[in-house]
Amino acid sequence: MRSLIDITDLTRDEIDEMMAVAADIINRPEEYSDKCKGKKIATLFFEPSTRTRLSFEAAMYELGGNVLSVASESLSSVAKGESVSDTVRVISSYADIIAMRSAKEGAAFVAADSARVPVINAGDGGHCHPTQTLADLFTIYREKGTFDGLTVGFCGDLKYGRTVHSLIAALSRYKNVKITLISPAELKLPDYVKTGVIKKAGMVYTETDDFEKSLPELDIIYMTRIQRERFEDRAEYERLKDSYILTAEKMRSAKKDACVLHPLPRVNEISVKVDADPRACYFKQVENGKYMRMALILKLLEESKDPVKEDLLKGQEIVVGKTGCGNPRCISQTERELEKLFKAVDEGSKVYRCVYCEKRAETPQVFRHYEIKPKK
Ligand code: CP
Numbered sequence: 001m002r003s004l005i006d007i008t009d010l011t012r013d014e015i016d017e018m019m020a021v022a023a024d025i026i027n028r029p030e031e032y033s034d035k036c037k038g039k040k041i042a043t044l045f046f047e048p049s050t051r052t053r054l055s056f057e058a059a060m061y062e063l064g065g066n067v068l069s070v071a072s073e074s075l076s077s078v079a080k081g082e083s084v085s086d087t088v089r090v091i092s093s094y095a096d097i098i099a100m101r102s103a104k105e106g107a108a109f110v111a112a113d114s115a116r117v118p119v120i121n122a123g124d125g126g127h128c129h130p131t132q133t134l135a136d137l138f139t140i141y142r143e144k145g146t147f148d149g150l151t152v153g154f155c156g157d158l159k160y161g162r163t164v165h166s167l168i169a170a171l172s173r174y175k176n177v178k179i180t181l182i183s184p185a186e187l188k189l190p191d192y193v194k195t196g197v198i199k200k201a202g203m204v205y206t207e208t209d210d211f212e213k214s215l216p217e218l219d220i221i222y223m224t225r226i227q228r229e230r231f232e233d234r235a236e237y238e239r240l241k242d243s244y245i246l247t248a249e250k251m252r253s254a255k256k257d258a259c260v261l262h263p264l265p266r267v268n269e270i271s272v273k274v275d276a277d278p279r280a281c282y283f284k285q286v287e288n289g290k291y292m293r294m295a296l297i298l299k300l301l302e303e304s305k306d307p308v309k310e311d312l313l314k315g316q317e318i319v320v321g322k323t324g325c326g327n328p329r330c331i332s333q334t335e336r337e338l339e340k341l342f343k344a345v346d347e348g349s350k351v352y353r354c355v356y357c358e359k360r361a362e363t364p365q366v367f368r369h370y371e372i373k374p375k376k
Helices: 012-027 051-062 084-091 107-114 130-144 162-171 191-201 211-217 234-240 272-276 282-303
Strands: 040-045 066-070 097-102 119-124 151-155 178-182 205-208 220-223 259-261 318-321 340-344 352-354
Touching (some): 012 130, 012 282, 040 051, 051 066, 051 097, 051 130, 051 282, 084 097, 097 107, 097 282, 119 130, 130 282, 151 162, 151 211, 162 191, 178 211, 259 282
Parallel strands (some): 040 066, 040 097, 097 119, 151 178, 178 205
16 A cells, blocks of 8 residues: 655656556546445645645545545644644544645655555645655646656746646656756755756756746746745745746747646736737646546555555655754654654765655754664
8 A cells, every 4th residue: 555745756657657547547438437336535624725635525525435535634633733644544444545735745655554444645845745646747748748858847836836746756757857946045856846846857957037038948837826834034026926937928928839837826926818828728627637536546546455554654764853844834843752864965965855845954064863763
C-alpha cells in the first residue's frame, strides 16, 4: 500500500501509464463506471477548495464509489484540537482512501504515516500539490504531445505556489525542459526547489521579474495567484498582489502555439478577455484533473490490496533533532510529539531538510544533540 505525498513518489513511467488510463476513461467512461463499487473516499479539506475536493468527489462517483466529506476544518474535531494523526487513524475505519488538504506543511506526510489506508496529498500549505501536477502534466501532454524541449515559464507567487513546486519536480525528469522563473524578489522560488530540484537535475533556468520580456520565449505560460492567505504582512500582499496580469494585449507577443495554464482560482492575474483565446487552457486543465484523479484513485486502491505500508523514509539518511525545523507552518510545530526528523539532501551531505516540510534546517540547536537513525 502506498500514498501520494509528493509528485516524485510516482515514477515517470507510472505517470505515463496514468495518462493512458485517463485518456481511456475519456474515450470509454462506461468501462470505468463501477470500478470502485463499494469503495469510499474521504475528502478531508482543512483549507478552502473548489476544484480539488469536488473533482476527487466527482472522480469517485464516476467510478461507482461513494464519498465522505469534511469540507472545512471548523466542521471537524480538528477545530477542538484533534491531531492530523488521530484524525486519519479514525477515518481509516470509515474510508478506503483519503484525500487531504491542510495549511500545515508536511501534514500529508504525517497523515500517510498514521493512516491504515492510502492518503493523497491534496495540498499541504505552501509545500506541494501533486494531484494538481497530474492535471498540469496531462494538459501539457494533450496540448503539446511532449514535455521534452519545452520552455516553461512560471509567473507570480513562486514562493508559496505549491503547484509550481510540484510541477517543476515533475518536469525535472524530462529532457531539455527549460524553466523561466518570473516573480517579484519577495516571492522567489524557495531554495529547496531551486537547489534541490532544478540545479540537482541540471535544468537550464533563468530568474527574472520581467514578465513581458520573457513572454515571447515561452511554450507554457503558467500563471499563479499571489496567495493572500500565506502572507503574514497584509501590507506586503497589497503591494505585490497585482505584480503580473496577463491581458489579451500581452498575449499578442506570446507564441502562436503557446499554452496558458493556471491552477485556479484566479483573482485578476489573467484578464477574462484571455479566456476566448484558443491558447487559454486553464479550464481544460480543470477537466483533465478529474480524469487524472480517477486514474490515481484506481491505482492506489489496486495497490492497497497489499496491506504492507511503504516506509516513507526508506533508503534515506535521517537524523533526529532535539528541536523542530523552525518553519512556523510546518506540521511539526503543532503535532508536538512528532519526532523532529531531518533528511540529508544527498548521500553523505551535511545539509539537512525537515522530513515533513522540506525546509532547510537552519537552526544550529537542531544539530547540537542529534542521533543518526540506522538506514533502512
Ligand atoms: N487548483 C486548486 O487547488 O483549486 P482549489 O483550491 O479550488 O482546490
